């Protein structure tokens with residue numbers, strides 16, 4: 001929808017796919033994440049995501065954050081925080097950093113449970129789109 005740069009289908013460098021819904025009035029959104037990454041060697045599955053973004057009607061290049069609850073078997077979640085940029089070419093880019101939290105067996109192992117990284121999403125065009 002024109003009022004929300006995040007709505008639609010996105011792809012990242014790992015070729016995962018993310019479908020974001022239309023925005024609600026308070027900047028909320030939900031969606032589905034089809035990961036190409038599997039920690040436990042499982043098959044790629046769709047995981048739910050929920051997030052919030054600044055209103056594109058109020059700011060250019062809105063910031064956003066969302067959390068993906070991965071498949072229960074990996075007992076992990078990843079939260080992405082980032083900003084939507086439109087390049088001079090018109091290409092839209094979601095530039096994010098993420099925190100991946102995996103379950104560990106005890107508090108003593110908590111120190112190694114969270115990873116951080118950067119991730120870029122670009123809109124996935126339908127063929128000829």
Ligand SMILES: O=C1C=CC(=NNc2ccccc2C(=O)O)C=C1
Nearest residue numbers: 014016035037039070074076078098
């Ligand atoms: O079961 C699991 C657990 C973790 C996962 N992390 N994916 C990510 C973490 C950071 C950035 C991109 C991705 C991705 O899947 O594209 C995926 C499936």
